[in-house]
Amino acid sequence: MSFYGSGSNTSSTGSTIATTKDMENDIVVNNAAEDSISDIAFSPQSDFLFSVSSWDNKVRIWDIQGGVAQGRAQFEHAKPVLCTRWSLDGSKVASGGCDNIVNMYDVNSGQSQQIGTHSSAIKSLRFVQCGPSNQECLVTGSWDKTIKYWDLRQPQPITTLALPDRVYSMDSKGKLLVVGTADRNICIIDLNNPGNIFKSTLSPLKWQTRSIACFNEGDSFAIGSIEGRCAIRFVDDMQQKKLGFSFKCHRQNQGNTPSSNALVYPVNSIAVHPIYGTFVTAGSDGCFNFWDRNNRHRLKAFPKQNYTIPVVSFNRQGTVLAYALSYDWFQGHTGNRQDYPNVIILHPTSDSEVLEKRK
Template sequence: MTSVHPPPVPGRELSNPPTDGISNLRFSNHSDNLLVSSWDKTVRLYDASANVLRGEFMHGGPVLDCCFHDDSSGFSASADNKVRRIMFSHGKEEILGRHDAPVRCIEYSYAAGQVITGSWDKTLKCWDPRGASGQERTLVGTYPQPERVYSLSLVGNRLVVATAGRHVNVYDLRNMSQPEQRRESSLKYQTRCVRCYPNGTGYALSSVEGRVAMEFFDLSEASQAKKYAFKCHRKSEAGRDIVYPVNAIAFHPVYGTFATGGCDGFVNVWDGNNKKRLYQYSKYPTSVAALSFSRDGRLLAVASSYTFEEGDKAHEPDAIFVRSVNEIEVKPKPKVYPNPPA
């Protein structure tokens, strides 16, 4: 009788996962608390280290994004067009404001003290969460976008907005009257995710066609010469390339390397500066829908959740895995220079 070896462990699976597609997950900047948004109309708060569900908050529609304010509160973006503030300790929520269509993205800017939302109504809105309840008193500004907003990312006072139609707008939060830069994605297909480099020099952009572009804010010729794009999350089968959407990008907070997650069920770790793949984790049960490193980079949360890229079909249940990150997986390898000639 042959022995059957179990598959490699993809990390610790969190108990009480969402019952429908996972739209995003985020680690807190202050603890190992993990916030998870889902199409099952909930936001869940976990203690990822203890594997404990701390709170569950029901919304009026699928929740498309979430973010922390601090460890006592967070914010959510929903398909019912509403932006909510969630008070974890009180188990309560309040409406911060509304859009005219589903709210796809939400970020909290510590630099500006504002909540920023992007919607399929082709607008970006900024909110002051310190104001009294009510849309009129908390809305700081509304900024039209060329198309539906698909992804947002912040670094310092810089905000990058990626929309349908491959548009990319770069804003300075201190002057939102117009974009600092208007760009077009260097990738030929629909944008899935944008994430700013932790050092503030640029951003990574992924597409549905298994590619990631590395871009720089500095418009000088020298800086723009450094940008590039690379193929990932694809395989060859029977002589043809099978290409998978790249759903998620997450930068390591210590080393500046980054992980990508795709519809192939894989998570890859990349050294963008040296243009190398550092690591590939064992395959997850279904599409990788979202990724987040903890504040110190010791943990990586992975949402294994079918994203319906092949339509409605039987698929593995949605799950959240939290894996411990080894330095060898995320630390750039030093360049080896040949010995000079004698």
């Protein structure tokens, strides 16, 4: 496999269990941050350009050239940064974090500026297209129990929408925006009418929502929780009744029988393949797995790493999966050892890993 040839989409093995051979062409970005990595986002206009936010108060922009990672730029917040995303034209990088500030970095000029604020930490943000005119906006979700829509040309938000509780996760695809808050609330928003909640529901999972990812059709989404479970949900009630389901993942059995006790880990991150519509989950167990939603089975399981995986992200064509090996705070401050790495690994995907197939 190669990042720069047709080999990146060839099958390396037919097995559903990955081996070291499946990872031999991975590119490692050592010392990608000085503290825990919180988010990774690829440019929608470039296959190998991505931004990384971290608890060291910085956002870094990396580029892969000739199989080597090169730092392109960085900008800072006053406190830990929790999220980052690129504008649709790839010219700007937005970020938010514990200083309650929304920053915008212009890739061409190298300048960053504050474009908005919340009254508490900003946990997630997305660039979206609103209304029948598809106006590009930046939507930010905060622990202040609101989301805000920003026109980058104006200092005040276009709209502020009150939510039931603190925002823990958020994603968008097409006209669908889904927000997961504390107390397992799920708010579904139709971006044709972004100022209102289209539908409110509770997560079907019994424990706190950790991650959300919308599917490419814009009619469904996946939810991951702290209890090692994932749920597939549809906006339409009839589709949900017919096609919705949940399953266990990111668990390690402690015995030789199915009834044995299992160690249960949070599902930290979910990402949908931008072309094939399959998806990947990553967890505090240090594993990531590719899944086929339509046929309800796992496509490929990758070996357990020695460290937690807080975030995964596909590039625009789905030919590369980036994942971080970094502390995810699921054991609190006592679990954050000094020898914990802050590494990003870029894995070139093969069709055997991410292409939907029947059992």
